[in-house]
Amino acid sequence: MRQIFPEHQEALGPADPLSAAGLLRPGDGAADDLVAALADIYAYPTPADGVWVRANFVASIDGAVAVEGQSARLSGPADRLVFTVLRSLADVVVAGASTVRAERYRQAQPGELLQRIRSGRPPAPPIAVVTRRVELDLSDRLFSQRPDRARTIVLTTELAGEERLKEAARVADVVVAGTHTVSAQAMLDALAARGHRKILVEGGTMLLGQLVEEQVLEELCLTISPVIEGGHGTGRLTASSGPAWLTQMRLATVLEDDGFLLTRYLRA
Numbered sequence: 001m002r003q004i005f006p007e008h009q010e011a012l013g014p015a016d017p018l019s020a021a022g023l024l025r026p027g028d029g030a031a032d033d034l035v036a037a038l039a040d041i042y043a044y045p046t047p048a049d050g051v052w053v054r055a056n057f058v059a060s061i062d063g064a065v066a067v068e069g070q071s072a073r074l075s076g077p078a079d080r081l082v083f084t085v086l087r088s089l090a091d092v093v094v095a096g097a098s099t100v101r102a103e104r105y106r107q108a109q110p111g112e113l114l115q116r117i118r119s120g121r122p123p124a125p126p127i128a129v130v131t132r133r134v135e136l137d138l139s140d141r142l143f144s145q146r147p148d149r150a151r152t153i154v155l156t157t158e159l160a161g162e163e164r165l166k167e168a169a170r171v172a173d174v175v176v177a178g179t180h181t182v183s184a185q186a187m188l189d190a191l192a193a194r195g196h197r198k199i200l201v202e203g204g205t206m207l208l209g210q211l212v213e214e215q216v217l218e219e220l221c222l223t224i225s226p227v228i229e230g231g232h233g234t235g236r237l238t239a240s241s242g243p244a245w246l247t248q249m250r251l252a253t254v255l256e257d258d259g260f261l262l263t264r265y266l267r268a
């Protein structure tokens with residue numbers, strides 16, 4: 001892996017394409033150095049209120065965010081490593097209900113995170129699902145009550161109804177944060193009230209569209225996968241029904257590994 005921007009002479013990791021499995025093994029000097037370099041690059045800034053909203057996406061060259069409804073085929077070893085680094089650095093991982101259903105989300109697993117960069121914090125961040133009606137399988141692994149897993153947070157609305165809210169509250173930390181929709185600010189307030197300020201949004205497109213529209217997205221980590229998807233019906237990175245607008249972003253970092261570009265943009 002190498003850093004293209006800002007220009008950096010030394011390789012961040014081995015010249016060969018990453019082998020994710022090998023690189024995540026602690027004790028391997030090259031892997032440890034690479035993880036330390038990535039943790040440094042992706043360290044959360046600390047604004048006055050401590051809240052920072054970062055999103056992480058992978059897309060094809062032509063902008064598709066899913067192949068046959070899932071993002072897995074767009075990803076690769078370097079993207080998976082950065083995905084893991086970003087989760088390891090986050091207080092909470094936020095996802096929209098459609099992403100949770102499409103990608104069969106589960107709670108973050110302490111064993112799959114880089115504990116060496118989570119120092120002093122719980123071994124895994126909770127997943128927070130944003131949903132209007134809680135149309136989620138509450139018996140699913142996302143809601144397991146294992147003591148080593150962080151209890152899932154459900155950010156929802158009054159549309160869910162009292163009965164559904166009660167059922168969800170048995171397996172999750174439920175917050176009713178809106179009547180018909182949860183505003184981005186209401187999401188952030190509910191998460192900050194639980195001590196979660198380093199926020200990682202993993203999608204999907206509707207949720208990202210809303211965060212952009214409400215101007216709370218500070219950072220977008222976008223992996224461009226070296227494939228063309230061909231436009232087989234998948235949407236673009238953000239979905240919104242509001243009027244068009246432009247949010248000016250500033251390029252902060254570009255890494256490259258095996259043809260994958262790992263970019264990082266900050267709100268200008």
Ligand SMILES: NC(=O)c1ccc[n+]([C@@H]2O[C@H](COP(=O)([O-])OP(=O)(O)OC[C@H]3O[C@@H](n4cnc5c(N)ncnc54)[C@H](OP(=O)(O)O)[C@@H]3O)[C@@H](O)[C@H]2O)c1
Pocket residue numbers: 056057058059064065066069070071074095096097098099100102103130131132133134135156157180181182183184202203204205206207208210239
């Ligand atoms: N390439 C990538 O990096 C990446 C990342 C994530 C997702 N994806 C792909 O994107 C697709 C899913 O994205 P999507 O745009 O369809 O959906 P999404 O944003 O994940 O979820 C949309 C749903 O989330 C809930 N929701 C979102 N914003 C809300 C708000 N403000 N208040 C209340 N509820 C809210 C609603 O759920 P209810 O239905 O409960 O009302 C809504 O129908 C999947 O194919 C997934 O594979 C790709």
